[in-house]
Amino acid sequence: MRNAGLGSWPHRRARMAPTREAFTYNGVATSYAEVALRTTRLAWQLRELGVRHGDRVAYLGPNHPSFAETMFAAHQLGAIFVPLNFRLTPAEINYQLADCGAHVLVHAASHVVEHPRAVSLDVYEDWLLGGSSEVLDEPVGVDDIALILYTSGTTGRPKGATLSHANLLWNTFNLMIGVDVASDDVALVTAPLFHVAALSQTLLPTFIKGGHSVITSGWDVAECVSLIEKHRVTWMFGVSTMFADLAASSLWSGADLSSLRVLLCGGAAVPDSVIHTYQDRGLVFCQGYGLTETAPGATFLEAADSVDRAGSAGTCVFFGDLRLGDGGEIEVQGPNVTPGYWNDPVASAAAFTEDGWFRTGDVGRIDSGHLYVLDRLKDMYISGGENVYPAEVENAITSHPDVVEVAVVGVPDARWGEVGRAFVRARDGAVVDAAALREFLGSRLAKYKIPVHVEVVDELPRTGSGKVLKPALRRLPL
Template sequence: MNQFRPGATMPSGIGTWVRNRRTKSARQPAILFSGEVQTYDALSDRIDRLASGLSSQGIAKGDRVAYLGSNHPSLIETMLASALLGAVFVPLNTRLTEIEISYQLEHSSARMLILSPEHRATGEAAAKTAGVRDVVPLAEEYERLLHNGRAPAPVEVDLHDPAVIIYTSGTTGHPKGAVLTHGNLTWNALNVIVDYDVTSKTRALMISPLFHAAALGMGALPTLLKGGLLLLEERFDPSQALRAIEEHRVTSLSGVPTTFQLLMEDPTWDATDLSSLQSLTCGGSAVPSRVRDEYERRGLQFSSGYGLTESSPGVTCLPSQYSSTHGQSSGLAHFFTEVRIGESAHDAAGEIEVRGPNVFSGYWQDPIATSSAFTDDGWLRTGDVGIIDEAGFLTIVGRSKDMIISGGENIYCAEVEHAILTIPGVTGAAVIGVPHERWGEVPHALVTLEPGARLDRDWFVEQLSSTLARYKVPRTVDVLEDLPRTATGKVRKHVLLAQVLNGQAPNL
């Protein structure tokens, strides 16, 4: 058992990272946003003064401080200033409705909400309903908090103390608040640094929202810990992202398959200098072969990975050197993390289970859900189904809850979706189960197509029948302009199911 206990003069939380980095990298750029650079010296000073301002408003250890806004330096400042005080940061998804935001504010018992101008009306209304004590809009009132602030007295923060509460996407029912401790985030950052070779020379373009665990845990925190540069973009615009890569010599870029697809479909793709890129990390699902091929044509290879909010979020990573031989795999377990397959009824497929110091402490105010999230011997049950081969590579088969039972046969949607994405002209795919009088339910496909492409149902079925067992092949398909997604890039299948059952999708 670790006998070291951080004292008042040596807090161990993530809030100290930039303060400590200041002594080593004071003049190095930490954040680039909207053409303005913050050095580590300047960022540390603002974090200290904000922590003092929060303290003057009564924020203390254990209090929850929420943030509603797109990627912005103030999000990083609020998170780390809260951590310095031992308070808990609650980033909110900007795509949520007022009712959803109000629920999360009330459920987390947030004492303060910091919010950006574009979300002020929604945030203030939600905060009023939830009974939040203090609402601090950017930028005037926020800057006033920093104006007279001084470096606060150190607060003892244990690695087991909560640092962040991130609410799950809530695609079914109310979202749950995953509590990530200072230790969880620290060990996850170490995993990323080791497995993705993050250095002080890293220039990470952050185009995914920082209110999500992936961008926060896999991008922002490891880069700051190593003294690299974060280039923050408020929102993803393919043309702007490509300009930033060329102009600022970006070395690291992460996203979901759709992100990389949109980049390569942008008119400026071929003309953009991508020679600075060293790391492309794709999560959410396997990189489609045609996307991988196009990036390889430009001399770029993907590192992919698998994770979930509850593991801070990294579980596995596939280094780029394995992209050609294990391209459909999610890779190997992170350095300080263990992965296993739970008991399965047949074959080698089973529920993916995870153990390690990056695995969360539980769900906020939900002991029942917390208990059910773990096995009797302490492994996190992910709810995802996978296979681990003899070399340790994990392949995702599907979600245990994203499975169709048709005539007694199990159909994993992820397998069918991957097959659909190999069909020429298809850019996106989702498979759902729809009621069937004889079979109980059958798979139904919803796809998006390249501009000008058309899809014939019989040809579609024929293409899939060459790679999938007959019972797995969707006999009906809808062509949509876009698939509804969560901020993490996951398809909102409950929305699609409602549209299909209500006859709102154009069936072929």
């Protein structure tokens, strides 16, 4: 095949195991042969809408098999897939659609955004059936861009991290080496697929091996337990909050989790208590470290070390390298690392050292080859597995007519890991009400970005050069 990218995967897998179940969603199973046929029909329909090599195809909505089908179909044409965070506000989504220049938008009926070539899932099935079943084989190289994934920018505007087909392929290899993914594995895909972790750490490795992905539209503890028991799920990925919710549920003690071979956790620091809760039950609980820009795996804690090295992010992935730079900053190099940001050469250049290592902005230490993530050089914090950049939140808050200045920091939270704490300075003579401010932000920011704590202050601590001293703010008691 001339297509060396992900678009060829459905046909390659279908010719090896056509009748094997690829996806199950809401009790409906789709075989690999059916996935190959459906993605081919969809590719022809995208082509009818004018999609060509390098064009962008966006997807907006909760987890659904159509997410994977749209991605594979776009890749059959050599197009770039842009999964959008359905938790964002319309204004945030519109910015990303405009920035990437999306030629087509496939969206859930519950997420309506104006676009000249929008296809709702309400008509998706009929639309798909109108496509040809003739196999497309467009030339696609592994170095072609496969994905644009938006990550909030430190300047207040999201940046589109690009990942090539090669980045995703090498990450898949690294994951399969670390987890020993098998063709009879059953993955529970319940974390949002617009995040690279759910996509690259569960769905893609399971698919390439011919395993079975059980997809849910969102996270629900009762549904999770039911699906694990029904489908004999062998592995899953989740963020710390998800695993903490499951362990705290009344279903925990009676749930049949005997089929689970390994649990993967990432996206935020995991409390030791959560790790030990799972290990005490005899479950293998493994952590990893990475970023959107590393597709995402940079390190992984393999099962053999998961008890002795609990709390560690593991060792560097097989096909990759890691070092500590100035100030202990974690730097990564390898075939899984992004070539740069979409239409942003300045940010792309700033992300790499002079000798070509990706600068993560995180600080760590290495003990016997195992990475421990200590802190972040950047101000970004992680709330419920979602990256939040204070500059973006501060921009939104200062758009309020009564706010003259604000500083936002992340503070510990028992449920979400971290949440925002905003220190607001009001304009002279104005009164800022915390509840009213949060309501004001509701149409401007996704809910997880809105600070939980809002405090009105007379002044902000500053350095001699006039910069706000955020470390001093973080140390203030709640």
